[in-house]
Amino acid sequence: MNAVLIVENLFDWLLERSWQGAVLAISIVLVQRALGAALPAKWRYGFWFVLLGVLLLPSLPESPLSIYNALPKARTTAVPVGPLIALPIKQDDAPPATSGGQAYAVSSEKESGDITESPSAWQWLAMIWAGTAGMGLGFLLLINIRFARRIRSLAEVADTRTREIFCVCKKELGIRRSVRLVEAPAVASPAITGFFRPTLLVPTGFAHSLEPAEMRYVFLHELGHLVRGDVQVNVLLAVIQAVHWFNPLLWWAFRQMRADRELACDALVLARVDIREGGGYGETLLKLMGRFRPGRRGVGLVGILENHRALKARIERIAAFSAASRAWSFAGAAVILGLSVFFLTAAKNPKSAAANFEAPALPEDPAVGRICDRHGVLLAEYRIDDSTGKPRNRPIRYPLGAFAAQLLESLDESALPKPGETIRLTIDARIQMIAEQELRKVGRGAAVVLDPNNGDILAMASVPSFDPNKFVPAIDEKDWQELSQDKTSPLLNRALTAYTPGSVYKPVTALAGATMGLESKRYTCKGGVEIGNAYFKCWSFANGGHGELSLADALKVSCNPYFYEYGIAAGDRLQTMADRLGMGKTSGIPVRGEAAGVVDGPDHLKKVNPRDSWRDILSANVAIGMGAVQATPLQLAGMMEAIGNGGTLYWPRLVKSVTRSDPGTLEQPEARVRTNLLSDGVTPTGLESVRTGLWKVVNEDGGTARKAAVSGLDISGKTGTAQVWRIDGDQKIADNNVWFAGFAPFKNPRYAFAILVQGASSGGGVPAPLAAGMLRRFEDRSELFVPKMLKAASGNFKVIDRPSAKGEVENVSSNSPTMASINDHVLPIAQRTPGKSGMVVSPFSGQLVDVSAYPSGEVVKDPYSGRQFKVP
Numbered sequence: 001m002n003a004v005l006i007v008e009n010l011f012d013w014l015l016e017r018s019w020q021g022a023v024l025a026i027s028i029v030l031v032q033r034a035l036g037a038a039l040p041a042k043w044r045y046g047f048w049f050v051l052l053g054v055l056l057l058p059s060l061p062e063s064p065l066s067i068y069n070a071l072p073k074a075r076t077t078a079v080p081v082g083p084l085i086a087l088p089i090k091q092d093d094a095p096p097a098t099s100g101g102q103a104y105a106v107s108s109e110k111e112s113g114d115i116t117e118s119p120s121a122w123q124w125l126a127m128i129w130a131g132t133a134g135m136g137l138g139f140l141l142l143i144n145i146r147f148a149r150r151i152r153s154l155a156e157v158a159d160t161r162t163r164e165i166f167c168v169c170k171k172e173l174g175i176r177r178s179v180r181l182v183e184a185p186a187v188a189s190p191a192i193t194g195f196f197r198p199t200l201l202v203p204t205g206f207a208h209s210l211e212p213a214e215m216r217y218v219f220l221h222e223l224g225h226l227v228r229g230d231v232q233v234n235v236l237l238a239v240i241q242a243v244h245w246f247n248p249l250l251w252w253a254f255r256q257m258r259a260d261r262e263l264a265c266d267a268l269v270l271a272r273v274d275i276r277e278g279g280g281y282g283e284t285l286l287k288l289m290g291r292f293r294p295g296r297r298g299v300g301l302v303g304i305l306e307n308h309r310a311l312k313a314r315i316e317r318i319a320a321f322s323a324a325s326r327a328w329s330f331a332g333a334a335v336i337l338g339l340s341v342f343f344l345t346a347a348k349n350p351k352s353a354a355a356n357f358e359a360p361a362l363p364e365d366p367a368v369g370r371i372c373d374r375h376g377v378l379l380a381e382y383r384i385d386d387s388t389g390k391p392r393n394r395p396i397r398y399p400l401g402a403f404a405a406q407l408l409e410s411l412d413e414s415a416l417p418k419p420g421e422t423i424r425l426t427i428d429a430r431i432q433m434i435a436e437q438e439l440r441k442v443g444r445g446a447a448v449v450l451d452p453n454n455g456d457i458l459a460m461a462s463v464p465s466f467d468p469n470k471f472v473p474a475i476d477e478k479d480w481q482e483l484s485q486d487k488t489s490p491l492l493n494r495a496l497t498a499y500t501p502g503s504v505y506k507p508v509t510a511l512a513g514a515t516m517g518l519e520s521k522r523y524t525c526k527g528g529v530e531i532g533n534a535y536f537k538c539w540s541f542a543n544g545g546h547g548e549l550s551l552a553d554a555l556k557v558s559c560n561p562y563f564y565e566y567g568i569a570a571g572d573r574l575q576t577m578a579d580r581l582g583m584g585k586t587s588g589i590p591v592r593g594e595a596a597g598v599v600d601g602p603d604h605l606k607k608v609n610p611r612d613s614w615r616d617i618l619s620a621n622v623a624i625g626m627g628a629v630q631a632t633p634l635q636l637a638g639m640m641e642a643i644g645n646g647g648t649l650y651w652p653r654l655v656k657s658v659t660r661s662d663p664g665t666l667e668q669p670e671a672r673v674r675t676n677l678l679s680d681g682v683t684p685t686g687l688e689s690v691r692t693g694l695w696k697v698v699n700e701d702g703g704t705a706r707k708a709a710v711s712g713l714d715i716s717g718k719t720g721t722a723q724v725w726r727i728d729g730d731q732k733i734a735d736n737n738v739w740f741a742g743f744a745p746f747k748n749p750r751y752a753f754a755i756l757v758q759g760a761s762s763g764g765g766v767p768a769p770l771a772a773g774m775l776r777r778f779e780d781r782s783e784l785f786v787p788k789m790l791k792a793a794s795g796n797f798k799v800i801d802r803p804s805a806k807g808e809v810e811n812v813s814s815n816s817p818t819m820a821s822i823n824d825h826v827l828p829i830a831q832r833t834p835g836k837s838g839m840v841v842s843p844f845s846g847q848l849v850d851v852s853a854y855p856s857g858e859v860v861k862d863p864y865s866g867r868q869f870k871v872p
Contacts, residue, residue: 004123006786011126013058018247021055023067025253032260041263048257055240055250059781129246136242144235144300147186151199154182159207162215166200169219172272173227183207189288191303192222192231201301214284217269218304224268225302230261234302262304369417371395371408373429374456374656377787380408382417397472401789402465404432406493407591409468415590415655422659426456429787434777435461436790438770441803443796444758445767446494447774448637452743452752454671455641455650457589460634464490464795488795498595498630499756503558504720504739504763505625505636507643507690510551510563511677512577513570514686521566524548529561531617536564551686555693558704558719560624567623568616574623575601580675581639581649583631589654598630625720633754636741640717641752643694644743647677647687694718695746698768705740708768710776717742717771719763726797735759735797740767744775751775760800770803840872 028047032039054060157163166181180199187201200222210218225231237254244250269281288304369382380395398408404427417423435447439461449459464486470479483491513519527545528537538561540546546559554562567574578584584599598604600622602614608628621627634652642649651672658667677687694716697703704719720739725732740763741754753771760766838852851871854860858871 004127007130008123008126009786011129014129014243017055018244018250021051021244021253022247022249024051024054025249025256028253029256041260041267045257045260045264048253048260051253051257052236052240055244132245133243136245137239140238140242147193147300150186151182151184151193151201154184157181157183157202157207161212162207165212165215166219169216169223173220173223175223175227179223179226187301187303189303190218190222191301192225193301195231195235195300198226198231210284210287213280214287217273217281217284218288220269220272221265221304222302224265225261228265228268230265230302231300233261234258235300261302369419370422371411371415371417372422372424373427373432374424375429376424377429379404379425379427379429382419395468395472398468399789400787401469402467402792403429403436403787403790404460405465405468405792406462406491406495407460409471409491410493410496410591410593412590412592417658420660424656424658426451426458426653426656427460428458431778432459432461433787433790434774435459436463436465436793438774438777438803439463439755440793441770442757442760442766442800443794443798444488444494445756446497446633447755447770448495448633448753449774449778450637450641450652450752452641452645452749455638455652455674456656456671457634457652457654458751460493460495462492462494463793464488465790465793466490467792486795488797490792490795493591493593494756494758495633496591496594498597498632499737500722500724501625501629501631501636501739502720502722502737502763503560503625504718504741504754505629505631506555506558506563506623506720507639507694507718508578508581508583508625509567509570509574509623510555510690510693511581511643511682511686512573513551513566514683514690515573515577515681516570517683517686518566518569519551519683519686519689521569522548522550523554523562523565525559525561527561529564531564531568531620532615534617536560536620551689552693552696555690555718556696556700556703558697563623564620568619570623571619572602574619575599575603580677580680581635581642582674583635583639587634587638587652589652591654594634595630595632597632597635598628600628604628625722633741633756636739636754637752640741640743640754642675642677643687643690644716644749644752647679647682648673649675649677691716691746694742698742704764705742705768707764708740708742708772710744710772713744713775713779714746715742715744715771715775716746717768719768721763736761738763738766740764740771742771751778757800759797765802766800773803 028051032044032047157166163181170179177198180194180197182199182201183204183206184201185204187203190200190202190206192198192200200219237257241251241254266281273281285304370378371380371382372378378399380398383396395408398405407427415423431449435449439445439447440463442463444463446462447459448457448461450456451458466483470476470483475483510519513521525538525540525546525548527541527543528535530536538545538559540557540559545561546554546557549557549559549562551566554566570577578599578601584597584604586594586596600618605612605614605618618627622629625631638649638652651674653669653671655669657669660667678684695714697719698705698708698715698717705717708715708717717740720737720741722737722739724735724737726735727733735758738757738760739755743749743752753774755767755771755774757766757770838850839848840851849860851858851860854871860871
């Protein structure tokens, strides 16, 4: 990660907190003066802890009552939690631009990670701040270490009378810990110090300068600092001053705070002596002032004469002290509560919480069109062709390299910006980056993350990947040969490609039965089930089966015999429910090459083989996601979206907004409901049974995705392992598609997702822990996020038993005997269409494909899905 960018973002956050703290400090002083003597000392001091909260809290909750709603915004809204966004916006032919007085952080890295641009003026300023603050903190540490060493070498006070009074005062204040009483020539007046090992320092000659009653006042005051933790607060104030060295208002505020601290400690003393002794206490302070010379002390000291200039005000407060002053002040409590509401909350953002991390607006340029993520992170740029004056049909650059490469390269023309336009996708760059990083722990795979509250696509990742900058302005022959002949298919967007889903499809079956009351049916698994003349085993066959199961428990253990019988009972509802959930159709998002998938059922069979008839064995096969069923990760994420949010399936949305070149023109496509499962006949109890079953998959012993569990996140989902093969010369090699799809949290989900890994051992062993890693990082707002250029991810044909802990899996040599010669999955055979000579139905897109020029057994490419199949 770029250290300069981290320092810059911390500086941005610090500046925002600094000016907010200055406003609060002035407000506190004004309130104190308005309340005057009616405000007890302890409340005066308590106000300042609201200021410490503003300066120290990494983020503040939003509130419409926040005073910052009425104040001007700081330079950025970035804070050191969540995605601190530094925009890579500098162009090769233009200097860093500003808009509205704002400066932009630049993050443009080579593939090696080296910075390609020199720091901006703002970044130099941030580094100067960091250097000065570092020197200040180092100086504080040095003088305190030296002072602590000197104190340890001093002997304790030997005067018996003084020690007796000291011990009585300790007992009176309930102090049981050991406190040293030391005579030190380095201090000007009595002072307490010691962050962990407290020591009360008294000046030379102290024992013979005061009367016993006066000595008691002094000890009660100083030990009162110890009881209230003022030594630790004093160190904290010194550290904050070193960090905010540029803000004189905060230095002034802390001076006021220290004065109020002494008043609060005076009140503590006077509350423990006869009210008539107040004059004696005040005289003791004056006596100390006249007898002991003020001097310099370390930052860890808290002395009775901390602020000499405020001594007059202290004497006046002491003289006015009364028993009523000891009571808690309702006015003080109300003011502290009000200050907390107004100052310890952030300005209310009308957008989502994630929009608090909105990136600064990009500089306007009428010749440039841009594609950004939902927060304004630049993903691609288009520019007018200087020779023709027309928009180029390709971007001029992808500033983040291979980041979201397949998605950006597959965008339809309708989603490409014209000159002067900015198109914001629904993609969240932070979530997309995490998904891509986690997927690099396997060789080939895809991940789709949706917002289940509106259908927004938050991430669409696919590995292996490629650097689309190689296509700008045109790819050379060598690079094209490498990409097109790479048998791991880096150009393929697996998130939009249809695959056999396996058991991850079982929720579709469960919902189909829930439209006819089957959710209450219980079936018994004896290790297998007989259908027609065939016997189909369960994976638990060796253990005698699962026994009697409910729908939720059948999902939990992924029992095939249960779903064979359940699916047969559901009949043609399987096809209907798949259709309702968007299977077998494209999603409508503006991309090229999206596969529709296949909904296998009576209607599909009539298209591909009209002379055949639908049978129970086919329903059983479809019920567990096998047969001719094909689904994309995007479709399965949508299925989980509908289950997670209580039954609503939205049309997936990829374009969040379009800012046209005309000033003030903004288009924001609305979220659209595609299906409501409850309106389509799914019973509420049936939907809840499915939700409960998916929760058990992850969170109960025996669930197939226990490795997906994340404490506090309550993930729900379903695993799947579809047995497929790839062809390697004369060999047929297992290359399973394994899945984990789900939603989180269980109540009010924020994410719906589907993860595919090709060539892995099981859904519970590989994509399940991948999902756990992704979701944990999605929720971890302490992870600093800076968009950076990604290298292309390599693919391989290894059998993956678990995700790589090291990150990206190394590539396998193209000479490896395990490389597929045609494709990375089994090549299915298309179905002939009677009455249409030379035409077949693609097993992937379901569309008619002309194969009249190819002999039987020839491999052809489906022009709709980009997948390959064999001619029958």
